[in-house]
Amino acid sequence: MQGYRQDLAYIHDVGFTDFARNAAPGLLNILKRKHVADGLVVDLGCGSGRWTAQLIRAGYHVWGVDQSRAMIRLARGNAPRSKFKIGSLLRVELPRCDAVTSTGECLNYTFDERNSHAALLRLFRRVYRALRPGGVFVFDIAEPSRIPKTPERKWTEGRGWAILVHIEGNRSQKFLRRRIVTFRKLGSSYRRTCETHSLRLYRAQDLIRMLDRCGFRARQLSGYGSFRFPPGIAGVLAAKP
Template sequence: MTDWYNEDLAYIHDVGYRDYALKSMPGILEILQHDNISTGLIIDLGCGSGLSTEILDRNGYQVLGIDISGAMIEIAKTRVSAAEFRVESLFTAEIPPCAAVISIGECLNYLFDANSDAILDALFHRIYNALPIGGTFIFDAVIPGQVRPGEIVKSFTEGQDWIVLLEKQEDLEQQILTRRIITLRQVGDLYRRTDEVHRQRLFNAQLLSEALGKIGFQVEMRDRYGQFSLPPARVAFIARKPTGIM
């Protein structure tokens, strides 16, 4: 398995970048309750360090968390001992019968592995087939607009024992967002450096909605989860398997 979100970046993401998951979950729970999904198995695709998994577990759901990062899964197992976790690509993972599927934090955009349109379409079909009538698939995705054409944005964030240096740019011709991430994590009296380059495919929200609709989903697009407004250039999708489908 690839080493995306290595040990240091997984730790930093867990302690320093948890707001996205924590602020998204109240709105996601509202959607589940609205859709009469109050019990059952939830598949958490791209579960990361288990922040969303923990909230689902506390609210009475069974949870299967899937993530490509072994380091993230190790944190998640410690956080939520009752849940099941798997280290594998969410694009090729088996989706067992479940009440709902969620994927928070633009996980479907990542080009960590070969996620061609055919593989993404196959994932949508597997999710649709795994859901019961009335089941719900909730996720968010990145669209163009984080970085102006031709521009490279550089920033840094620091915590008590870590620093992250970030460089990002968009290639609108290829529809790719590239993030270069340098982490410095304190180990004893020294700081350990690691580097990762993350590439994300930028989706056309309308085309993505149409692809889900062709499979049979009824799709709603939003710019928020409940009271939490998504950051710029993100769209939330609520894809429901409608009643009356045999």
């Protein structure tokens, strides 16, 4: 299953990159405080490359990975000096690096149907092996509290586009589903597309225990610097000793 096809990738890039933009100053500060002032950052689920572009501006090299061909096409335009790969973050081989980031609940999506605690544990081990000693892994994830009490419908529009989202989930099964309908103006008409995104929800504390088992020293974050996470999102900072 592929997600973020052409129109949703475009709409995400023009209308929904606030999270990446607001997170950037705090994330850069975390890297600096952890003495990762330069070198290679691997960005898992890089999307359209807005965070990647900030890293490049701050002097890092970046290798971005995303399963969406459309997102990577946008990322190549937004951050032309980075390297990108189309593929699943749960399967790609990681290069030797100084930091690994993943912003915007990328570790929750089930576009790769392997997504599970076991697959994340394998990913954490690969990240640990790829990082140099002193390197850091920073990410945010959606927790079960991300599920609304009753199903929600949201509507957002911008110049030449509109998006409708129906959100529902099951707390005991720890999943969230977003049914997304997009309209994008092409010439004098609008193209309608649909995508369904399923997210497997994880508790940050469970992932922190898994990271510790891999050798990391991990702790929970309530934001990236002064940028506080919205309800149901938690951050994790894991350092390789």
